[in-house]
Amino acid sequence: MKILVTGGLGFIGSHTVVELQAQGYDVVVVDNLSNSTLEVLQGIEAISGIKPAFENVDLRDKSAIQRFFSAYTDIKGVIHFAASKAVGESIENPLLYYENNLSSLIYLLQQLQEKSEVSFIFSSSCTVYGQAEYMPITENAPIQEAFSPYGNTKQIGEEIIRDVAKVSGINAILLRYFNPIGAHESNMIGELPIGIPQNLVPFITQTAMGIRQQLSVFGNDYDTVDGTCVRDYIHVVDLAQAHVVALKRLLEGANEDKVEVYNVGTGKGSSVLEVINAFEKVSQQKLPYQIVARREGDITEAFANTDKVYEKLGWKASKTLEESLLSAWIWENKIRSK
Template structure:
């Protein structure tokens, strides 16, 4: 069975490709390399002994996408192709709406035209906005997202709900919290371009001396130490959830199905707690400075992922400190490649 993975050389996509290959799926990747590197393809092959098929183009190029579907018997898709930086989305909103939504619609048009089902959407806890109660479960009311990035995820979910209902398709929306860490081989990990927008790669680059200081965006939140709280989930655990969700869709007999799952650990950690845990786990120092809050950031978010455990037989199992050790090993690997 061939599975299309859009954005499959990116951070979460590459880890998911590994898990798909390990579960004997054939994988076709489309990635424009705007936020990834070609050597990741070689590393996937080194880890799995299998080389996925790869097409380097932008999904907004409909004619090239059509050729991929002509060449391969695609029976499902996991969609990771999206810009993802909350702060950047606030200053480049049109770029986010164009990239994140047009590419999604183009893939769905091919699914409709060719009568393909089994579509998994990489969504986010940002669709909840600042929830009134913790932990957040799938029945938590959605509020208007705080960022343009979050709004593209909300819109993407709405598009897929209509798609599933109108065309009788099996769809799964995976709302995950904050992925961290790297593959245990240290051959895959988060590879931000420029100054990282996410906390953990910023921490590792600071510890490695690439950045002078870590910027902590706000210490005046109504939390115990004043810094924002998030649910940090190990990326390999997250990747395995995508395979579990795909297998559930494939085995679902109903032609129309819409599943929604939160993917997280169920535990919130503050920014300062993550920094200190990284220092302890890796015996390094991370200098930091306190900066004003970023527009679009919320105070606290952590998951109730009981539904995923119940229906997908999946649960996040990797402790925070262990995940932070893998991300430091990845940083050392990047240094060895002068990246």
């Protein structure tokens, strides 16, 4: 069964391709290499023994997407990762995010709605909840006003998918995941940000390597255990496996609604300082950091209630924060030793 993975050479996408191939799916990867490299394709092949089909396509190019689907007529499922994903960058350059994240989704769905039936997994985010009133966050928590253009694109993306699913053969699962970190146990693929990292853990590992002078902790006056922001950090392989389970549910027709929503996290929140302490413990490295002013777009706290994803999909995270951080540190050491 042929599955399209957009953004399939990115951090989460590449790990998901590995898990799909392990389950026997025939994967086609689309990526424009804006935040990834072809070396990732080699890593996927080294792990799985299978080199997935790859097409360099920019999903903002409507005609290129049309040509792709003319060549690949037998796509049965799509996992859509391709999007820009940094909160801070989206505040600085909102039009980039609206164009990239929304036009690409629209053009993709325009092709998929021509099919009699197709399964669609959307890479959504816990940012759709804004600052939720209650913790842990359930799927029934109200969608709050977005704190950033990035979060807004995820809210709008979900709305677009719901509307299109009503009038087409598209069945969809929206996976609202929290903060993916870590690397594959083979050490062949992992998080590889181009330029200055926008996420906490790669900035931590690069600081520990001496690539960055020090880590900035944005605010220590939040209403949390130690004043720093709290997030739910999930190992990327656990997250990748959730995508495969969700896709299988749709392909087998086990979904109860045309569009279903699931939180994907560990169910446990960790503050920035707790992450730093855990990293120092597993890496045996002292991390230089300083407390600076709060960053626009950051919410105080977010961690998942995972009851629904366990009940309906039988999935739950298996790896600890320490295991995730250690894998990220091992990966950082590998890529810097090249």
